[in-house]
Amino acid sequence: xxxxxxxxxxxxxxxxxxxxxxxxxxxxxxxxxxxxxxxxxxxxxxxxxxxxxxxxxxxxxxxxxxxxxxxxxxxxxxxxxxxxxxxxxxxxxxxxxxxxxxxxxxxxxxxxxxxxx
Numbered sequence: 324x325x326x327x328x329x330x331x332x333x334x335x336x337x338x339x340x341x342x343x344x345x346x347x348x349x350x351x352x353x354x355x356x357x358x359x360x361x362x363x364x365x366x367x368x369x370x371x372x373x374x375x376x377x378x379x380x381x382x383x384x385x386x387x388x389x390x391x392x393x394x395x396x397x398x399x400x401x402x403x404x405x406x407x408x409x410x411x412x413x414x415x416x417x418x419x420x421x422x423x424x425x426x427x428x429x430x431x432x433x434x435x436x437x438x439x440x
Contacts, residue, residue: 338411423439
């Protein structure tokens, strides 16, 4: 008689990378889209804003559609809605003093000008 063994496989938790800008409507949305496209096997990819606009910029949606990636279902999210304890990497999109101080193992600053300016 052969006894079956239970094999419990722990779910692998991917580190979280968050792309952060002020409104979470354009720069960080585009970065999130590229992150999901190219790094989804490595990272849980998210984006957020310090003062979210509540909508994704139509120009960003159009641009990403031209590149074959639909972000029309993305939402403009506040950094306060994310579980900050889980953030491995935070990439700030040049929001300077408006970006909150977020706890993360690694912080990267990309000086990307605000497309509204």
